[in-house]
Amino acid sequence: MARGNGNPAVLQTIRADWKRHWNIYLMALPVIAYYVIFHYGPMYGLQIAFKDFQPAKGIWGSPWAGFKHFESFFNGIYFGRLLKNTVLINLYELLFGFPAAIVLALLLNEIRSSMFKRLVQTVSYLPHFISIVVVAGMMIDFLGRTGLINQLLASFGIEPIDFLKEAGWFRFLFVSSGIWQGVGWGSIIYLAAISAIDPMLYEAARIDGAGRWKQTLHVTIPGIMPTIAILFILQMGSMLSVGSEKVLLLYNPLTYSTADVISTYVYRKGVLEASYSFTAAVGLFNSVVSFILIVAANSVTRRLSENKLW
Numbered sequence: 001m002a003r004g005n006g007n008p009a010v011l012q013t014i015r016a017d018w019k020r021h022w023n024i025y026l027m028a029l030p031v032i033a034y035y036v037i038f039h040y041g042p043m044y045g046l047q048i049a050f051k052d053f054q055p056a057k058g059i060w061g062s063p064w065a066g067f068k069h070f071e072s073f074f075n076g077i078y079f080g081r082l083l084k085n086t087v088l089i090n091l092y093e094l095l096f097g098f099p100a101a102i103v104l105a106l107l108l109n110e111i112r113s114s115m116f117k118r119l120v121q122t123v124s125y126l127p128h129f130i131s132i133v134v135v136a137g138m139m140i141d142f143l144g145r146t147g148l149i150n151q152l153l154a155s156f157g158i159e160p161i162d163f164l165k166e167a168g169w170f171r172f173l174f175v176s177s178g179i180w181q182g183v184g185w186g187s188i189i190y191l192a193a194i195s196a197i198d199p200m201l202y203e204a205a206r207i208d209g210a211g212r213w214k215q216t217l218h219v220t221i222p223g224i225m226p227t228i229a230i231l232f233i234l235q236m237g238s239m240l241s242v243g244s245e246k247v248l249l250l251y252n253p254l255t256y257s258t259a260d261v262i263s264t265y266v267y268r269k270g271v272l273e274a275s276y277s278f279t280a281a282v283g284l285f286n287s288v289v290s291f292i293l294i295v296a297a298n299s300v301t302r303r304l305s306e307n308k309l310w
Contacts, residue, residue: 045059048276049277050065050067051063051064053277065277069280069282070285072281078260082260082262082265083262085261086239086240090238090239097175098235101182102187102190106194106220121184124183127182128184130181132243132246133249136246139177144164145160164252167255167258170255171258173250174247174259190224193224194223194224197219197223202219205218205219229308230309233294237290237293237294242261242263243263244267247263247264248267263286266283266286269282
């Protein structure tokens with residue numbers, strides 16, 4: 001009886017809420033439809049990771065293979081290299097790229113000349129709007145054996161270096177170019193967070209005798225710490241997701257030892273070799289590990305700073 005009485009009450013509440021906020025629900029429908037169609041709908045195809053998928057038989061008609069493709073990936077000769085390269089590139093981006101946007105935002109906040117500040121912001125934002133293909137082309141032209149960098153080195157009597165064909169240079173070039181392209185755009189979020197800090201806190205710090213450095217240390221950084229924590233959690237969630245486009249444009253067989261990552265391996269196996277089940281298994285492994293990392297990062301930041309994503 002309690003159950004029967006409860007359902008009509010819930011339905012009545014839903015109807016009343018719909019009548020009151022129907023326009024808001026209508027505005028949300030396209031967003032909900034987008035995620036259902038393009039994010040949740042394709043999850044139906046994840047089952048091919050556990051099958052020997054044959055396009056002619058379709059997803060349901062293909063025979064089950066269990067964990068065969070996962071075992072093949074974990075026991076493969078490239079597993080260690082792929083995991084190492086993916087983690088190291090993301091770790092370098094986390095150690096150097098993540099703080100770069102924070103530092104730039106703090107420096108911009110200290111500039112008193114509005115004209116110079118706008119100039120610096122414009123110059124730092126512009127690389128974000130350059131296509132990855134164009135950035136890769138610039139790197140190939142500048143860093144080639146006859147490129148501008150080697151011409152400058154030759155003027156100092158240094159032997160030319162074919163940067164993009166030496167495995168030892170790839171991670172440095174990939175991460176540094178990523179910082180150059182994204183640091184300005186990434187600083188926008190932190191500048192917005194800084195602008196939301198109560199000016200009375202700075203006034204109180206000045207009354208207590210705090211200079212610009214101490215104001216930054218004790219007012220600005222704590223004020224943007226929730227934003228830092230949220231973006232750190234999101235960054236951790238993409239630790240195994242190196243952008244394959246840029247790597248594909250820059251790497252070559254000579255740099256596979258340091259440049260080949262999970263996403264490029266999935267591209268070669270899935271698109272070029274049509275190993276759909278195998279690449280689905282690799283992609284599922286990648287997603288599960290990313291989910292675990294984002295949950296772990298959320299738990300750690302919640303315990304250390306009481307800031308969390310959920």
